[in-house]
Amino acid sequence: MSFYDKAKDKAFATRCIHGGQTHDSATGAVSVPIYANSTYAQSAPGEHQGFVYGRGHNPTRHALERALADLEGGAAGFAFGSGLAAMDAVLDLLPVGTHMVASDDLYGGSYRLFEKVRKGSTGLEVTYVDMSDLDALRAALRPQTRMLWLETPSNPLLKIIDIAACVEMARSRDIITVVDNTFATPWCQQPLSLGADIVVHSLTKYIGGHSDLIGGAAIALNTELADKLKFIQNATGGILGPFDSFLALRGLKTLDVRMERHCRAALRMAEYLAQHPQVEKVYYPGLPNHPGHAIAARQMRGFGGMVTAVLKMDLAATKKMLSACRIFTLAESLGGVESLIEHPAIMTHASIPADQREKIGIADALIRLSVGIEDIDDLIADIDQAIAAAIG
């Protein structure tokens, strides 16, 4: 058992606080200090304590990376300056001209990275399919397909994809399965335990949890992929700095208590919206009528803190409702302790072309809620008054 494994086989809540972490060996400091240094002294040329230069080695970042690997059940984790930087590093695993299949209801920035950057720079070709339809996925695979890219629950429609079923299809064809686990967090689901090869995160969201940092991570199931990612992280250099690593690690310690509360509050909010006369439709995998409910109940421990709804309103009234919120803040992003609300068509998903948005169902009256950990009755009352204000 290594020095960092004292929480191994312990419960998730314990591992959030102790997983991959230890007291500072130099001073005994209980929380991991911010090591703000670029280089390390050597006693003779080439003789050092395993730390050479800050891009490759930083104790604060390493503590975060070990903690994330522990919680996701991977061989190793790597932290980057943003979620997209982590995802870009994962795409560096692929040779020029690769074909990839991605889920169609994707984070807008991931779509932009694939289509507006990688397509031109490395000839990446992406087919977008509704992966909740396994026949559609099978039909999209080609002999040259080298990667599957999944988001489940998806953004913003909270579609559920059967991770294990996708992995089964990918494994036999030598395809790497990547799961963007930003919405679920390892508290709700651990894709590596279902056979996925790589998990990516925007740490900016639930892992950081306080809307006070931008960061990302990639966690690899096996050492072979981990070694490649480690090389790419150092060679391309998009690392997370020590200050943000410290913040992310501090956020991570309360992931268990936050997620338990987010999930409980989101279910209450979804149930409230579902019975509201001004609400056309609610998307929440925890509702029994959600098409992915059975799979979600099987592969997730909780259904997450995100709720999406379509209002019975036109665009003008929908905008009015969003502006009338008082506790919910109208803002992009998600996963913080504070509740956020937004309009995907105008805000987070504006980079997806209008016809594509329409095709996948991101309507003008569709709103997305990141249910925070304020008092849930206060949150419901806020939505209630905002809807009343919009139709009044």
Ligand SMILES: *Cc1c(COP(=O)(O)O)cnc(C)c1O
């Ligand atoms: C925010 C987000 C990203 C991008 O992460 P950044 O930290 O903003 O670069 C990727 N995927 C999902 C699902 C996200 O919500």
